[in-house]
Amino acid sequence: MLKRVETNEVRLGMFIHKLEGSWFKHPFWKSRFLLEDEDLLQSLRDSAVPAVIIDTARGADVSRARMAAPGMAERHKPIQTSMPRASFGQARRSPVSGNRLPPATAMRAVGTSTAAEFGAARQVAGRAGRVVNKLFLEARLGKTLAASDVEPLIEDIYASIQRNLYAFNGLLRCQQDGGNIYRHSLAVSALMIALARTMRLTPLDTREAGMAGLLMDIGVGQLPPDALPQDGDYSRLPDDLRDGHVVLGHALLKAAGDIPDQVLRACLRHHERLDGSGYPYRLGAEDLDVISRMAAVCDSYDTLVNGLAGGEALDPAQAILALQAMEPALDGEVIRHFIDSVGVYPIGSLVVLRSERVAMVVDEDPTDNAKPTVRVFHSLRQGSAVRQATIVLSQCYGEDEIVGIADPVALGLGDVAALRASLLGAVERGAS
Incomplete structure:
Protein backbone atom coordinates (compact mmCIF):
# COMPACT_ATOMS: atom_id res chain seq x y z
CA MET A 1 0.00 0.00 0.00
CA LEU A 2 1.31 3.44 -0.94
CA LYS A 3 1.14 6.18 1.69
CA ARG A 4 2.28 9.81 1.76
CA VAL A 5 4.50 10.68 4.73
CA GLU A 6 5.97 14.04 5.75
CA THR A 7 9.76 13.99 5.64
CA ASN A 8 10.09 14.51 9.39
CA GLU A 9 7.93 11.41 9.91
CA VAL A 10 10.20 9.14 7.87
CA ARG A 11 11.89 6.39 9.88
CA LEU A 12 14.36 3.56 9.30
CA GLY A 13 12.81 0.47 7.76
CA MET A 14 10.49 2.34 5.41
CA PHE A 15 10.59 1.57 1.71
CA ILE A 16 10.76 4.87 -0.17
CA HIS A 17 8.63 4.57 -3.30
CA LYS A 18 8.87 8.18 -4.45
CA LEU A 19 10.45 11.47 -3.40
CA GLU A 20 8.25 14.51 -3.89
CA GLY A 21 9.53 17.77 -5.36
CA SER A 22 12.17 18.59 -7.96
CA TRP A 23 15.06 16.19 -8.46
CA PHE A 24 17.41 19.13 -7.69
CA LYS A 25 16.07 19.24 -4.14
CA HIS A 26 16.83 15.71 -3.00
CA PRO A 27 20.22 14.05 -2.35
CA PHE A 28 19.55 10.67 -3.95
CA TRP A 29 19.94 9.18 -7.40
CA LYS A 30 17.48 6.40 -6.69
CA SER A 31 13.93 7.36 -5.88
CA ARG A 32 13.02 3.85 -4.69
CA PHE A 33 14.99 2.18 -1.92
CA LEU A 34 14.73 0.59 1.51
CA LEU A 35 15.84 3.16 4.09
CA GLU A 36 18.34 1.26 6.24
CA ASP A 37 21.03 3.77 7.12
CA GLU A 38 21.05 6.59 9.69
CA ASP A 39 23.20 8.83 7.49
CA LEU A 40 20.82 8.40 4.57
CA LEU A 41 17.88 9.18 6.83
CA GLN A 42 19.58 12.34 8.09
CA SER A 43 20.39 13.41 4.52
CA LEU A 44 16.72 13.06 3.64
CA ARG A 45 15.64 15.10 6.67
CA ASP A 46 18.21 17.80 5.83
CA SER A 47 17.00 18.04 2.22
CA ALA A 48 14.22 20.20 0.78
CA VAL A 49 12.01 17.18 0.04
CA PRO A 50 8.58 18.04 1.53
CA ALA A 51 7.26 14.48 1.70
CA VAL A 52 7.77 10.96 0.41
CA ILE A 53 5.55 8.12 -0.75
CA ILE A 54 6.26 4.89 1.12
CA ASP A 55 5.27 1.35 0.15
CA THR A 56 4.10 -0.42 3.31
CA ALA A 57 4.08 -3.77 1.50
CA ARG A 58 7.86 -3.57 1.10
CA GLY A 59 8.84 -1.79 4.31
CA ALA A 60 7.69 -0.43 7.62
CA ASP A 61 4.51 1.59 8.06
CA VAL A 62 4.41 4.82 10.07
CA SER A 63 3.25 3.20 13.31
CA ARG A 64 5.59 0.22 12.95
CA ALA A 65 8.53 2.49 12.24
CA ARG A 66 7.87 4.53 15.37
CA MET A 67 8.02 1.39 17.49
CA ALA A 68 11.20 0.09 15.84
CA ALA A 69 13.82 -1.10 18.29
CA PRO A 70 17.01 0.94 18.72
CA GLY A 71 19.05 -1.93 17.25
CA MET A 72 17.21 -1.89 13.94
CA ALA A 73 19.96 -0.05 12.08
CA GLU A 74 22.47 -2.72 13.11
CA ARG A 75 20.19 -5.56 11.96
CA HIS A 76 19.89 -3.85 8.59
CA LYS A 77 23.58 -3.09 8.36
CA PRO A 78 24.43 -2.14 4.74
CA ILE A 79 26.79 -4.17 2.61
CA GLN A 80 30.28 -2.68 2.77
CA THR A 81 32.01 -1.57 -0.41
CA SER A 82 35.71 -1.82 -1.17
CA MET A 83 36.27 1.77 0.02
CA PRO A 84 36.48 2.11 3.80
CA ARG A 85 33.39 3.73 5.28
CA ALA A 86 35.50 6.19 7.23
CA SER A 87 36.67 7.79 3.99
CA PHE A 88 33.21 9.07 3.17
CA GLY A 89 31.19 8.84 6.36
CA GLN A 90 29.46 11.53 8.35
CA ALA A 91 32.45 13.85 8.62
CA ARG A 92 33.39 13.86 4.92
CA ARG A 93 32.30 16.93 2.96
CA SER A 94 31.94 17.60 -0.74
CA PRO A 95 34.82 19.67 -2.16
CA VAL A 96 32.21 21.45 -4.28
CA SER A 97 29.30 22.39 -2.02
CA GLY A 98 30.65 21.62 1.43
CA ASN A 99 27.61 19.40 2.05
CA ARG A 100 27.96 16.09 3.86
CA LEU A 101 28.58 13.26 1.42
CA PRO A 102 26.15 10.33 1.31
CA PRO A 103 27.14 7.02 2.91
CA ALA A 104 28.56 4.06 1.03
CA THR A 105 25.17 2.52 0.33
CA ALA A 106 24.08 5.64 -1.57
CA MET A 107 27.18 5.61 -3.81
CA ARG A 108 27.70 1.90 -4.42
CA ALA A 109 27.40 0.84 -8.06
CA VAL A 110 25.26 -2.16 -8.92
CA GLY A 111 28.20 -3.85 -10.64
CA THR A 112 26.92 -4.77 -14.11
CA SER A 113 29.74 -6.09 -16.32
CA GLY A 343 41.81 4.29 -16.96
CA VAL A 344 45.43 4.86 -17.99
CA TYR A 345 44.44 3.13 -21.23
CA PRO A 346 40.77 4.07 -21.74
CA ILE A 347 38.42 1.77 -23.63
CA GLY A 348 39.15 2.14 -27.35
CA SER A 349 42.92 2.56 -26.87
CA LEU A 350 45.04 0.58 -29.35
CA VAL A 351 48.04 -0.92 -27.54
CA VAL A 352 51.09 -3.06 -28.20
CA LEU A 353 51.67 -6.08 -25.95
CA ARG A 354 54.97 -7.65 -24.87
CA SER A 355 53.96 -10.69 -26.94
CA GLU A 356 54.25 -8.47 -30.07
CA ARG A 357 50.53 -8.45 -30.60
CA VAL A 358 48.27 -5.44 -31.07
CA ALA A 359 45.05 -5.18 -29.09
CA MET A 360 42.26 -2.76 -28.23
CA VAL A 361 41.27 -2.01 -24.65
CA VAL A 362 37.70 -3.24 -24.08
CA ASP A 363 37.33 -3.04 -20.29
CA GLU A 364 39.00 -1.60 -17.20
CA ASP A 365 40.10 -3.09 -13.89
CA PRO A 366 38.97 -0.79 -11.07
CA THR A 367 41.73 -2.15 -8.83
CA ASP A 368 44.55 -1.45 -11.33
CA ASN A 369 43.85 1.13 -14.01
CA ALA A 370 47.09 0.27 -15.85
CA LYS A 371 46.06 -3.35 -16.48
CA PRO A 372 42.84 -3.32 -18.52
CA THR A 373 41.14 -6.09 -20.47
CA VAL A 374 42.17 -6.14 -24.14
CA ARG A 375 40.98 -7.73 -27.37
CA VAL A 376 43.95 -9.05 -29.43
CA PHE A 377 43.53 -8.82 -33.22
CA HIS A 378 46.91 -8.26 -34.95
CA SER A 379 50.42 -9.71 -34.87
CA LEU A 380 53.50 -7.53 -35.33
CA ARG A 381 55.63 -10.59 -36.16
CA GLN A 382 53.31 -11.75 -38.91
CA GLY A 383 52.29 -8.28 -39.99
CA SER A 384 48.70 -9.42 -40.32
CA ALA A 385 45.49 -10.11 -38.46
CA VAL A 386 45.35 -13.03 -36.02
CA ARG A 387 42.55 -14.90 -34.33
CA GLN A 388 40.89 -12.53 -31.88
CA ALA A 389 41.10 -13.25 -28.19
CA THR A 390 40.21 -11.39 -25.01
CA ILE A 391 42.89 -11.14 -22.32
CA VAL A 392 42.34 -9.86 -18.77
CA LEU A 393 45.80 -8.41 -18.15
CA SER A 394 45.25 -8.06 -14.41
CA GLN A 395 44.66 -11.82 -14.22
CA CYS A 396 47.21 -13.24 -16.68
CA TYR A 397 49.94 -13.45 -14.01
CA GLY A 398 52.54 -11.50 -15.99
CA GLU A 399 52.32 -13.63 -19.13
CA ASP A 400 51.62 -10.48 -21.12
CA GLU A 401 51.47 -6.73 -20.57
CA ILE A 402 51.12 -3.42 -22.38
CA VAL A 403 54.44 -2.02 -23.58
CA GLY A 404 53.27 0.87 -25.77
CA ILE A 405 50.56 2.60 -27.76
CA ALA A 406 49.98 1.32 -31.29
CA ASP A 407 50.22 3.54 -34.37
CA PRO A 408 47.34 2.40 -36.61
CA VAL A 409 48.63 4.35 -39.62
CA ALA A 410 52.12 2.85 -39.46
CA LEU A 411 50.62 -0.62 -39.03
CA GLY A 412 48.23 -0.14 -41.95
CA LEU A 413 45.16 -0.98 -39.89
CA GLY A 414 42.83 0.94 -42.20
CA ASP A 415 39.60 2.48 -40.95
CA VAL A 416 40.29 2.77 -37.21
CA ALA A 417 36.74 3.86 -36.35
CA ALA A 418 35.28 0.78 -38.06
CA LEU A 419 37.91 -1.40 -36.38
CA ARG A 420 37.03 -0.11 -32.92
CA ALA A 421 33.30 -0.61 -33.55
CA SER A 422 33.90 -4.16 -34.80
CA LEU A 423 36.08 -5.17 -31.83
CA LEU A 424 33.67 -3.69 -29.31
CA GLY A 425 30.79 -5.44 -31.06
CA ALA A 426 32.54 -8.78 -30.67
CA VAL A 427 32.92 -8.17 -26.93
CA GLU A 428 29.30 -7.09 -26.67
CA ARG A 429 28.18 -10.31 -28.37
CA GLY A 430 30.26 -12.33 -25.95
CA ALA A 431 32.66 -13.69 -28.57
CA SER A 432 35.59 -15.65 -27.14
Whole structure:
Protein backbone atom coordinates (compact mmCIF):
# COMPACT_ATOMS: atom_id res chain seq x y z
CA MET A 1 0.00 0.00 0.00
CA LEU A 2 1.31 3.44 -0.94
CA LYS A 3 1.14 6.18 1.69
CA ARG A 4 2.28 9.81 1.76
CA VAL A 5 4.50 10.68 4.73
CA GLU A 6 5.97 14.04 5.75
CA THR A 7 9.76 13.99 5.64
CA ASN A 8 10.09 14.51 9.39
CA GLU A 9 7.93 11.41 9.91
CA VAL A 10 10.20 9.14 7.87
CA ARG A 11 11.89 6.39 9.88
CA LEU A 12 14.36 3.56 9.30
CA GLY A 13 12.81 0.47 7.76
CA MET A 14 10.49 2.34 5.41
CA PHE A 15 10.59 1.57 1.71
CA ILE A 16 10.76 4.87 -0.17
CA HIS A 17 8.63 4.57 -3.30
CA LYS A 18 8.87 8.18 -4.45
CA LEU A 19 10.45 11.47 -3.40
CA GLU A 20 8.25 14.51 -3.89
CA GLY A 21 9.53 17.77 -5.36
CA SER A 22 12.17 18.59 -7.96
CA TRP A 23 15.06 16.19 -8.46
CA PHE A 24 17.41 19.13 -7.69
CA LYS A 25 16.07 19.24 -4.14
CA HIS A 26 16.83 15.71 -3.00
CA PRO A 27 20.22 14.05 -2.35
CA PHE A 28 19.55 10.67 -3.95
CA TRP A 29 19.94 9.18 -7.40
CA LYS A 30 17.48 6.40 -6.69
CA SER A 31 13.93 7.36 -5.88
CA ARG A 32 13.02 3.85 -4.69
CA PHE A 33 14.99 2.18 -1.92
CA LEU A 34 14.73 0.59 1.51
CA LEU A 35 15.84 3.16 4.09
CA GLU A 36 18.34 1.26 6.24
CA ASP A 37 21.03 3.77 7.12
CA GLU A 38 21.05 6.59 9.69
CA ASP A 39 23.20 8.83 7.49
CA LEU A 40 20.82 8.40 4.57
CA LEU A 41 17.88 9.18 6.83
CA GLN A 42 19.58 12.34 8.09
CA SER A 43 20.39 13.41 4.52
CA LEU A 44 16.72 13.06 3.64
CA ARG A 45 15.64 15.10 6.67
CA ASP A 46 18.21 17.80 5.83
CA SER A 47 17.00 18.04 2.22
CA ALA A 48 14.22 20.20 0.78
CA VAL A 49 12.01 17.18 0.04
CA PRO A 50 8.58 18.04 1.53
CA ALA A 51 7.26 14.48 1.70
CA VAL A 52 7.77 10.96 0.41
CA ILE A 53 5.55 8.12 -0.75
CA ILE A 54 6.26 4.89 1.12
CA ASP A 55 5.27 1.35 0.15
CA THR A 56 4.10 -0.42 3.31
CA ALA A 57 4.08 -3.77 1.50
CA ARG A 58 7.86 -3.57 1.10
CA GLY A 59 8.84 -1.79 4.31
CA ALA A 60 7.69 -0.43 7.62
CA ASP A 61 4.51 1.59 8.06
CA VAL A 62 4.41 4.82 10.07
CA SER A 63 3.25 3.20 13.31
CA ARG A 64 5.59 0.22 12.95
CA ALA A 65 8.53 2.49 12.24
CA ARG A 66 7.87 4.53 15.37
CA MET A 67 8.02 1.39 17.49
CA ALA A 68 11.20 0.09 15.84
CA ALA A 69 13.82 -1.10 18.29
CA PRO A 70 17.01 0.94 18.72
CA GLY A 71 19.05 -1.93 17.25
CA MET A 72 17.21 -1.89 13.94
CA ALA A 73 19.96 -0.05 12.08
CA GLU A 74 22.47 -2.72 13.11
CA ARG A 75 20.19 -5.56 11.96
CA HIS A 76 19.89 -3.85 8.59
CA LYS A 77 23.58 -3.09 8.36
CA PRO A 78 24.43 -2.14 4.74
CA ILE A 79 26.79 -4.17 2.61
CA GLN A 80 30.28 -2.68 2.77
CA THR A 81 32.01 -1.57 -0.41
CA SER A 82 35.71 -1.82 -1.17
CA MET A 83 36.27 1.77 0.02
CA PRO A 84 36.48 2.11 3.80
CA ARG A 85 33.39 3.73 5.28
CA ALA A 86 35.50 6.19 7.23
CA SER A 87 36.67 7.79 3.99
CA PHE A 88 33.21 9.07 3.17
CA GLY A 89 31.19 8.84 6.36
CA GLN A 90 29.46 11.53 8.35
CA ALA A 91 32.45 13.85 8.62
CA ARG A 92 33.39 13.86 4.92
CA ARG A 93 32.30 16.93 2.96
CA SER A 94 31.94 17.60 -0.74
CA PRO A 95 34.82 19.67 -2.16
CA VAL A 96 32.21 21.45 -4.28
CA SER A 97 29.30 22.39 -2.02
CA GLY A 98 30.65 21.62 1.43
CA ASN A 99 27.61 19.40 2.05
CA ARG A 100 27.96 16.09 3.86
CA LEU A 101 28.58 13.26 1.42
CA PRO A 102 26.15 10.33 1.31
CA PRO A 103 27.14 7.02 2.91
CA ALA A 104 28.56 4.06 1.03
CA THR A 105 25.17 2.52 0.33
CA ALA A 106 24.08 5.64 -1.57
CA MET A 107 27.18 5.61 -3.81
CA ARG A 108 27.70 1.90 -4.42
CA ALA A 109 27.40 0.84 -8.06
CA VAL A 110 25.26 -2.16 -8.92
CA GLY A 111 28.20 -3.85 -10.64
CA THR A 112 26.92 -4.77 -14.11
CA SER A 113 29.74 -6.09 -16.32
CA THR A 114 31.02 -3.77 -19.02
CA ALA A 115 30.04 -6.15 -21.83
CA ALA A 116 26.51 -6.48 -20.43
CA GLU A 117 26.12 -2.71 -20.03
CA PHE A 118 27.17 -1.90 -23.61
CA GLY A 119 23.70 -2.80 -24.91
CA ALA A 120 21.87 -0.59 -22.42
CA ALA A 121 24.41 2.19 -22.94
CA ARG A 122 23.85 2.01 -26.70
CA GLN A 123 20.12 2.60 -26.22
CA VAL A 124 20.72 5.49 -23.82
CA ALA A 125 23.24 7.07 -26.19
CA GLY A 126 20.79 6.80 -29.10
CA ARG A 127 18.01 8.53 -27.17
CA ALA A 128 20.39 11.09 -25.71
CA GLY A 129 21.83 11.98 -29.11
CA ARG A 130 18.38 12.85 -30.43
CA VAL A 131 17.59 14.97 -27.37
CA VAL A 132 20.88 16.88 -27.57
CA ASN A 133 20.44 17.47 -31.30
CA LYS A 134 16.98 18.91 -30.62
CA LEU A 135 18.28 21.11 -27.78
CA PHE A 136 20.93 22.69 -30.00
CA LEU A 137 18.46 23.19 -32.83
CA GLU A 138 15.97 24.89 -30.53
CA ALA A 139 18.73 27.06 -29.07
CA ARG A 140 19.64 28.18 -32.59
CA LEU A 141 16.01 29.08 -33.15
CA GLY A 142 16.05 31.20 -30.00
CA LYS A 143 13.96 28.95 -27.77
CA THR A 144 14.73 29.30 -24.07
CA LEU A 145 15.94 26.11 -22.41
CA ALA A 146 14.79 24.77 -19.05
CA ALA A 147 16.42 22.43 -16.57
CA SER A 148 13.52 20.00 -17.06
CA ASP A 149 14.54 19.60 -20.72
CA VAL A 150 17.69 17.74 -19.71
CA GLU A 151 16.84 16.18 -16.33
CA PRO A 152 15.67 12.81 -17.78
CA LEU A 153 18.74 12.66 -20.01
CA ILE A 154 21.14 13.23 -17.10
CA GLU A 155 19.28 10.58 -15.09
CA ASP A 156 19.69 8.03 -17.91
CA ILE A 157 23.40 8.69 -18.33
CA TYR A 158 24.02 8.52 -14.60
CA ALA A 159 22.07 5.28 -14.25
CA SER A 160 24.31 3.66 -16.88
CA ILE A 161 27.49 4.94 -15.24
CA GLN A 162 26.21 3.86 -11.83
CA ARG A 163 25.77 0.32 -13.18
CA ASN A 164 29.20 0.35 -14.79
CA LEU A 165 31.70 3.19 -14.61
CA TYR A 166 33.35 2.52 -17.97
CA ALA A 167 30.81 1.20 -20.48
CA PHE A 168 29.00 4.39 -21.57
CA ASN A 169 32.14 6.44 -22.22
CA GLY A 170 33.84 3.43 -23.81
CA LEU A 171 30.91 2.94 -26.16
CA LEU A 172 30.98 6.60 -27.25
CA ARG A 173 34.70 6.29 -27.95
CA CYS A 174 34.18 3.26 -30.19
CA GLN A 175 31.09 4.31 -32.14
CA GLN A 176 31.69 5.02 -35.80
CA ASP A 177 29.79 8.29 -36.08
CA GLY A 178 32.28 11.13 -36.26
CA GLY A 179 32.76 13.82 -33.68
CA ASN A 180 30.42 16.79 -33.83
CA ILE A 181 29.27 19.33 -31.31
CA TYR A 182 26.22 17.26 -30.29
CA ARG A 183 28.23 14.11 -29.70
CA HIS A 184 30.95 16.13 -27.93
CA SER A 185 28.39 17.55 -25.49
CA LEU A 186 27.01 14.10 -24.72
CA ALA A 187 30.50 12.67 -24.21
CA VAL A 188 31.61 15.51 -21.92
CA SER A 189 28.43 15.13 -19.87
CA ALA A 190 29.11 11.43 -19.37
CA LEU A 191 32.77 12.10 -18.54
CA MET A 192 31.74 14.72 -15.98
CA ILE A 193 29.34 12.30 -14.29
CA ALA A 194 31.96 9.54 -14.19
CA LEU A 195 34.55 11.96 -12.82
CA ALA A 196 32.16 13.31 -10.18
CA ARG A 197 31.32 9.77 -9.11
CA THR A 198 35.02 8.90 -8.82
CA MET A 199 35.59 12.06 -6.75
CA ARG A 200 32.67 11.01 -4.50
CA LEU A 201 30.76 14.23 -5.01
CA THR A 202 27.22 14.48 -3.70
CA PRO A 203 24.39 13.33 -5.98
CA LEU A 204 23.31 16.95 -6.42
CA ASP A 205 26.83 18.05 -7.41
CA THR A 206 27.09 15.07 -9.75
CA ARG A 207 23.81 15.95 -11.46
CA GLU A 208 24.95 19.52 -11.95
CA ALA A 209 28.36 18.41 -13.24
CA GLY A 210 26.62 16.28 -15.87
CA MET A 211 24.31 19.14 -16.79
CA ALA A 212 27.28 21.50 -17.17
CA GLY A 213 28.99 19.05 -19.51
CA LEU A 214 25.89 18.74 -21.63
CA LEU A 215 25.16 22.47 -21.93
CA MET A 216 28.59 24.14 -21.90
CA ASP A 217 28.71 24.49 -25.70
CA ILE A 218 25.07 25.43 -26.24
CA GLY A 219 26.25 28.90 -27.33
CA VAL A 220 27.69 27.44 -30.53
CA GLY A 221 24.16 27.58 -31.91
CA GLN A 222 24.19 31.35 -31.43
CA LEU A 223 27.17 31.89 -33.74
CA PRO A 224 26.74 32.72 -37.45
CA PRO A 225 26.48 29.36 -39.29
CA ASP A 226 28.91 30.42 -42.01
CA ALA A 227 31.56 31.18 -39.35
CA LEU A 228 31.61 27.70 -37.84
CA PRO A 229 34.62 25.56 -38.86
CA GLN A 230 33.66 22.31 -40.56
CA ASP A 231 36.19 20.33 -38.51
CA GLY A 232 34.91 21.67 -35.20
CA ASP A 233 38.20 23.39 -34.33
CA TYR A 234 36.87 26.49 -32.58
CA SER A 235 40.37 27.51 -31.49
CA ARG A 236 40.89 28.91 -35.00
CA LEU A 237 37.94 31.29 -34.73
CA PRO A 238 38.59 35.00 -34.26
CA ASP A 239 38.74 35.87 -30.57
CA ASP A 240 35.35 37.58 -30.56
CA LEU A 241 33.59 34.54 -32.02
CA ARG A 242 35.62 32.07 -29.96
CA ASP A 243 34.74 33.92 -26.77
CA GLY A 244 31.22 34.50 -28.04
CA HIS A 245 30.15 30.86 -27.95
CA VAL A 246 30.88 30.84 -24.20
CA VAL A 247 29.38 34.23 -23.34
CA LEU A 248 26.29 33.76 -25.51
CA GLY A 249 25.73 30.26 -24.16
CA HIS A 250 25.94 31.52 -20.59
CA ALA A 251 23.42 34.28 -21.36
CA LEU A 252 21.04 31.79 -22.98
CA LEU A 253 21.19 29.45 -19.98
CA LYS A 254 20.86 32.26 -17.46
CA ALA A 255 17.71 33.45 -19.24
CA ALA A 256 16.13 30.06 -18.55
CA GLY A 257 15.87 31.08 -14.90
CA ASP A 258 16.19 27.60 -13.37
CA ILE A 259 19.69 26.48 -14.38
CA PRO A 260 21.77 26.02 -11.17
CA ASP A 261 24.44 28.61 -10.46
CA GLN A 262 27.38 26.22 -10.55
CA VAL A 263 26.21 24.91 -13.93
CA LEU A 264 26.19 28.49 -15.20
CA ARG A 265 29.67 29.07 -13.79
CA ALA A 266 31.12 25.93 -15.36
CA CYS A 267 29.59 26.75 -18.74
CA LEU A 268 31.15 30.22 -18.60
CA ARG A 269 34.55 29.04 -17.33
CA HIS A 270 35.24 25.67 -18.98
CA HIS A 271 37.84 27.25 -21.28
CA GLU A 272 39.55 29.15 -18.46
CA ARG A 273 42.88 27.84 -17.16
CA LEU A 274 44.56 27.91 -13.76
CA ASP A 275 47.55 29.85 -15.14
CA GLY A 276 45.36 32.57 -16.65
CA SER A 277 45.90 31.46 -20.26
CA GLY A 278 42.25 30.60 -20.96
CA TYR A 279 39.26 32.56 -22.18
CA PRO A 280 36.98 34.53 -22.25
CA TYR A 281 38.16 36.42 -19.13
CA ARG A 282 41.65 34.95 -18.47
CA LEU A 283 40.70 33.99 -14.94
CA GLY A 284 43.26 32.41 -12.61
CA ALA A 285 43.19 29.51 -10.16
CA GLU A 286 41.66 31.58 -7.37
CA ASP A 287 38.56 32.22 -9.50
CA LEU A 288 37.93 28.66 -10.68
CA ASP A 289 35.67 26.35 -8.67
CA VAL A 290 35.91 22.55 -8.68
CA ILE A 291 33.14 21.94 -11.24
CA SER A 292 34.74 24.44 -13.65
CA ARG A 293 38.12 22.70 -13.24
CA MET A 294 36.46 19.35 -13.91
CA ALA A 295 34.76 20.78 -17.00
CA ALA A 296 38.10 22.02 -18.36
CA VAL A 297 39.65 18.55 -18.00
CA CYS A 298 36.72 16.61 -19.50
CA ASP A 299 36.27 19.06 -22.37
CA SER A 300 40.02 18.98 -23.14
CA TYR A 301 40.15 15.18 -23.18
CA ASP A 302 37.21 14.73 -25.54
CA THR A 303 38.57 17.51 -27.74
CA LEU A 304 41.87 15.64 -28.02
CA VAL A 305 40.40 12.24 -28.86
CA ASN A 306 38.14 13.75 -31.52
CA GLY A 307 40.74 16.03 -33.09
CA LEU A 308 38.57 19.07 -32.42
CA ALA A 309 41.58 21.25 -31.56
CA GLY A 310 43.15 20.80 -35.00
CA GLY A 311 45.25 17.94 -36.29
CA GLU A 312 44.54 14.23 -36.06
CA ALA A 313 42.39 12.69 -33.36
CA LEU A 314 44.53 11.13 -30.65
CA ASP A 315 44.28 7.59 -29.40
CA PRO A 316 42.58 7.68 -25.96
CA ALA A 317 45.80 6.58 -24.25
CA GLN A 318 47.75 9.28 -26.10
CA ALA A 319 45.11 11.81 -25.02
CA ILE A 320 45.73 10.83 -21.38
CA LEU A 321 49.45 11.59 -21.81
CA ALA A 322 48.63 14.90 -23.50
CA LEU A 323 46.22 15.77 -20.69
CA GLN A 324 48.90 15.14 -18.06
CA ALA A 325 51.25 17.42 -20.01
CA MET A 326 48.71 20.25 -19.72
CA GLU A 327 49.49 20.80 -16.05
CA PRO A 328 49.64 23.39 -14.50
CA ALA A 329 47.06 24.98 -16.81
CA LEU A 330 44.68 22.19 -15.77
CA ASP A 331 44.20 20.96 -12.21
CA GLY A 332 46.56 18.04 -11.59
CA GLU A 333 44.45 16.50 -8.84
CA VAL A 334 41.36 16.54 -11.05
CA ILE A 335 43.38 14.94 -13.86
CA ARG A 336 44.41 12.12 -11.53
CA HIS A 337 40.79 11.52 -10.54
CA PHE A 338 39.88 11.63 -14.24
CA ILE A 339 42.40 8.89 -15.03
CA ASP A 340 40.88 6.81 -12.23
CA SER A 341 37.48 7.21 -13.93
CA VAL A 342 38.57 6.23 -17.47
CA GLY A 343 41.81 4.29 -16.96
CA VAL A 344 45.43 4.86 -17.99
CA TYR A 345 44.44 3.13 -21.23
CA PRO A 346 40.77 4.07 -21.74
CA ILE A 347 38.42 1.77 -23.63
CA GLY A 348 39.15 2.14 -27.35
CA SER A 349 42.92 2.56 -26.87
CA LEU A 350 45.04 0.58 -29.35
CA VAL A 351 48.04 -0.92 -27.54
CA VAL A 352 51.09 -3.06 -28.20
CA LEU A 353 51.67 -6.08 -25.95
CA ARG A 354 54.97 -7.65 -24.87
CA SER A 355 53.96 -10.69 -26.94
CA GLU A 356 54.25 -8.47 -30.07
CA ARG A 357 50.53 -8.45 -30.60
CA VAL A 358 48.27 -5.44 -31.07
CA ALA A 359 45.05 -5.18 -29.09
CA MET A 360 42.26 -2.76 -28.23
CA VAL A 361 41.27 -2.01 -24.65
CA VAL A 362 37.70 -3.24 -24.08
CA ASP A 363 37.33 -3.04 -20.29
CA GLU A 364 39.00 -1.60 -17.20
CA ASP A 365 40.10 -3.09 -13.89
CA PRO A 366 38.97 -0.79 -11.07
CA THR A 367 41.73 -2.15 -8.83
CA ASP A 368 44.55 -1.45 -11.33
CA ASN A 369 43.85 1.13 -14.01
CA ALA A 370 47.09 0.27 -15.85
CA LYS A 371 46.06 -3.35 -16.48
CA PRO A 372 42.84 -3.32 -18.52
CA THR A 373 41.14 -6.09 -20.47
CA VAL A 374 42.17 -6.14 -24.14
CA ARG A 375 40.98 -7.73 -27.37
CA VAL A 376 43.95 -9.05 -29.43
CA PHE A 377 43.53 -8.82 -33.22
CA HIS A 378 46.91 -8.26 -34.95
CA SER A 379 50.42 -9.71 -34.87
CA LEU A 380 53.50 -7.53 -35.33
CA ARG A 381 55.63 -10.59 -36.16
CA GLN A 382 53.31 -11.75 -38.91
CA GLY A 383 52.29 -8.28 -39.99
CA SER A 384 48.70 -9.42 -40.32
CA ALA A 385 45.49 -10.11 -38.46
CA VAL A 386 45.35 -13.03 -36.02
CA ARG A 387 42.55 -14.90 -34.33
CA GLN A 388 40.89 -12.53 -31.88
CA ALA A 389 41.10 -13.25 -28.19
CA THR A 390 40.21 -11.39 -25.01
CA ILE A 391 42.89 -11.14 -22.32
CA VAL A 392 42.34 -9.86 -18.77
CA LEU A 393 45.80 -8.41 -18.15
CA SER A 394 45.25 -8.06 -14.41
CA GLN A 395 44.66 -11.82 -14.22
CA CYS A 396 47.21 -13.24 -16.68
CA TYR A 397 49.94 -13.45 -14.01
CA GLY A 398 52.54 -11.50 -15.99
CA GLU A 399 52.32 -13.63 -19.13
CA ASP A 400 51.62 -10.48 -21.12
CA GLU A 401 51.47 -6.73 -20.57
CA ILE A 402 51.12 -3.42 -22.38
CA VAL A 403 54.44 -2.02 -23.58
CA GLY A 404 53.27 0.87 -25.77
CA ILE A 405 50.56 2.60 -27.76
CA ALA A 406 49.98 1.32 -31.29
CA ASP A 407 50.22 3.54 -34.37
CA PRO A 408 47.34 2.40 -36.61
CA VAL A 409 48.63 4.35 -39.62
CA ALA A 410 52.12 2.85 -39.46
CA LEU A 411 50.62 -0.62 -39.03
CA GLY A 412 48.23 -0.14 -41.95
CA LEU A 413 45.16 -0.98 -39.89
CA GLY A 414 42.83 0.94 -42.20
CA ASP A 415 39.60 2.48 -40.95
CA VAL A 416 40.29 2.77 -37.21
CA ALA A 417 36.74 3.86 -36.35
CA ALA A 418 35.28 0.78 -38.06
CA LEU A 419 37.91 -1.40 -36.38
CA ARG A 420 37.03 -0.11 -32.92
CA ALA A 421 33.30 -0.61 -33.55
CA SER A 422 33.90 -4.16 -34.80
CA LEU A 423 36.08 -5.17 -31.83
CA LEU A 424 33.67 -3.69 -29.31
CA GLY A 425 30.79 -5.44 -31.06
CA ALA A 426 32.54 -8.78 -30.67
CA VAL A 427 32.92 -8.17 -26.93
CA GLU A 428 29.30 -7.09 -26.67
CA ARG A 429 28.18 -10.31 -28.37
CA GLY A 430 30.26 -12.33 -25.95
CA ALA A 431 32.66 -13.69 -28.57
CA SER A 432 35.59 -15.65 -27.14
